[in-house]
Amino acid sequence: MSSQEHMFAVDGFLLTGTDPDGSVWTVETVTGWHDGPGVRSSRQPRAQQSGDMSGTAFRTGRQVVLSGKVFCSDTPQLESAARALTAVLAGGGQGDLVGLSRWGQLSARVRLEDAPRFEPLSSYAGAWQLTVASDDPLLYGDPVFLSAGLAGGSGTGLVYPLVYPRDYGVLAGQTPGSVVVPNAGTAAYWPRLRIDGPVPNPVVTLNETGDWVRFNGTVSAGQWLDFDLGVRRVLLNGQVSLRQFVTSSGRWLMVPPGGGSVSWAADGADPAATLSVWSYEGAWS
Numbered sequence: 228m229s230s231q232e233h234m235f236a237v238d239g240f241l242l243t244g245t246d247p248d249g250s251v252w253t254v255e256t257v258t259g260w261h262d263g264p265g266v267r268s269s270r271q272p273r274a275q276q277s278g279d280m281s282g283t284a285f286r287t288g289r290q291v292v293l294s295g296k297v298f299c300s301d302t303p304q305l306e307s308a309a310r311a312l313t314a315v316l317a318g319g320g321q322g323d324l325v326g327l328s329r330w331g332q333l334s335a336r337v338r339l340e341d342a343p344r345f346e347p348l349s350s351y352a353g354a355w356q357l358t359v360a361s362d363d364p365l366l367y368g369d370p371v372f373l374s375a376g377l378a379g380g381s382g383t384g385l386v387y388p389l390v391y392p393r394d395y396g397v398l399a400g401q402t403p404g405s406v407v408v409p410n411a412g413t414a415a416y417w418p419r420l421r422i423d424g425p426v427p428n429p430v431v432t433l434n435e436t437g438d439w440v441r442f443n444g445t446v447s448a449g450q451w452l453d454f455d456l457g458v459r460r461v462l463l464n465g466q467v468s469l470r471q472f473v474t475s476s477g478r479w480l481m482v483p484p485g486g487g488s489v490s491w492a493a494d495g496a497d498p499a500a501t502l503s504v505w506s507y508e509g510a511w512s
Contacts, residue, residue: 232329233257235293237337237359238322240315242293250308251298259291260326263512264364286364286512290340291324294356302350309345312355324359326366333366333511363457365414368508373406373489377426377496405434405490406502408482412509415481418489419505420454422446426493426500431480435487438477442469448499456480482506 234243235254243254269282297312299305316322316339324337341358348354408418422429424446431454432439442461446452452469453462456479461470480489491502 233260234327236323236325237293237315237357240311242295242357246308246311248304248307248311249300250304252295252308253297254293254295256295257291257293259289260293260366264289288360288362289335289364289366290358290360291335291337292356292358294354296348296352296354298352300351305347305351305353309347309353309355312345312357313343315339315343315357316359324361331368333368335361335366336363337361365416365510365512367416367510368412371409371506371508373408373504373506375404375406375491375502376498377404377491377493377500404492404502405488406504407488408433408486408504408506409508410482410484410486410506410510412507412511413484414510414512415478415483416507416510417457417479417481418507419456420480421451421503421505422454422491423451423499423501423503424448425497427495429491429493429500429502431489431491431502433477433480433482433487433489435483436477436481438475438480440473440475440479442473444469444472446500482510 233254234241235257236242242252245251265287267285267287269284270279271282272279297305297308299308316337319338321336321338323334325332325334337359338361339358340360344356346354410416420431422431422442425448427445428441428443429446430439430441440454440456442452450464453465454460455462459470459479461468461473463469489502489504493500
C-alpha cells in the first residue's frame with residue numbers, strides 16, 4: 228500500500244524527509260501498519276464430523292515492512308545513507324516506530340525482524356527496505372500521565388503550553404483518589420501503574436467494568452510498587468517481584484474504547500500516598 232501521506236521514523240531515524248546529511252528519504256510502500264494484526268485461532272477440527280470445535284482467537288504481534296527510495300547528492304553520500312539504514316536497531320534492542328499523517332500520530336515498540344536491505348540504483352539514488360516487528364498487536368496514540376492521592380488529587384486539567392507526556396491530573400469537580408483514563412481508539416489496552424507509599428492494602432478499580440487489583444500488604448514510606456498490567460508483573464521499587472501478594476478480579480484494569488475512570492482506596496489514608504497511571508490517548512488494532 229502506498230503511504231505518501233505518512234511520515235515514518237524508526238528509533239529516531241527519519242524515513243520520510245531530509246536527514247542531517249542532506250539525503251532525501253521517501254516511503255513508497257508499507258504493509259502491516261494500516262492492516263489489522265494477525266489472528267491466532269485455537270479452533271480444532273471435529274473428529275469424524277464436518278466443521279470445527281469452537282475456540283478462542285488471539286491476535287498475534289505486528290510485523291511492519293517499509294520500503295522506499297533515498298536520493299543523495301553524490302556516491303559517498305549514498306554510501307553514508309546505506310550505512311545509516313543498516314545501523315537502525317542494529318544493537319538488537321527496541322525502538323519506537325512512529326507514523327504521522329493528517330489523521331494523527333501512532334506508534335509501536337519494535338525490533339528488527341529481518342536484515343535491512345539497500346540497493347543502489349545509480350550514483351545518486353538507492354532503494355531500501357526495513358522490516359520490524361512488535362510483540363504488541365496494538366498501535367498507540369500519545370502518552371498520558373495521570374496521578375491522584377488518597378487524600379487529595381493533583382491537577383485540574385490540561386496545562387498550557389502542552390508538554391509530553393501530558394498530565395491530565397484529576398479533573399475539576401472529580402472525587403480525589405480517582406483519575407480519568409482516556410481511550411479514543413478502537414481497542415482496549417492495559418495502562419501501567421505505580422503506587423507510592425505509605426499505604427496499607429491498596430486496591431485499584433476500573434469503575435466502568437468493576438475490575439480491581441489489590442496488593443495485600445503495606446507499601447512503606449519511600450517505597451513504591453510498579454504494576455505492568457499487560458503482563459501482570461508487580462515489582463517493589465522496580466526490582467523485587469511481589470506478584471504473590473496480589474489478588475484481582477476481571478481483566479486487570481483493561482481500558483475499553485471510550486475510556487474509563489480509575490479509583491483507588493486503602494485501609495488507611497496518607498497525604499503522601501500517590502497513585503500514578505501511565506496510559507495513552509488511544510489504542511488501535
